[in-house]
Amino acid sequence: MSIRWGLSVADWHDHAIDDHHDHPSGVFTARCGHSLMMVTPLRDKSCGTQCEACAVAVAVDTGEPR
Numbered sequence: 001m002s003i004r005w006g007l008s009v010a011d012w013h014d015h016a017i018d019d020h021h022d023h024p025s026g027v028f029t030a031r032c033g034h035s036l037m038m039v040t041p042l043r044d045k046s047c048g049t050q051c052e053a054c055a056v057a058v059a060v061d062t063g064e065p066r
């Protein structure tokens, strides 16, 4: 499983995007349900303020304590 992070221009938070997830055309759907435009550059690591809901979802997935 590969999680990538995309900065949303809507709220300026990093949202977690599932790499292999089936996304509707034109948008990425983040773990929290937030939609990001497909032109959003995705990074392997979050380097900004993470979306709380996405951070929790990813932490549960990876088993990493936060």
Ligand SMILES: [Zn+2]
Residues within 6 Å of the ligand: 014, 015, 016, 030, 031, 032, 033, 034, 051, 052, 053, 054
């Ligand atoms: Zn999010």
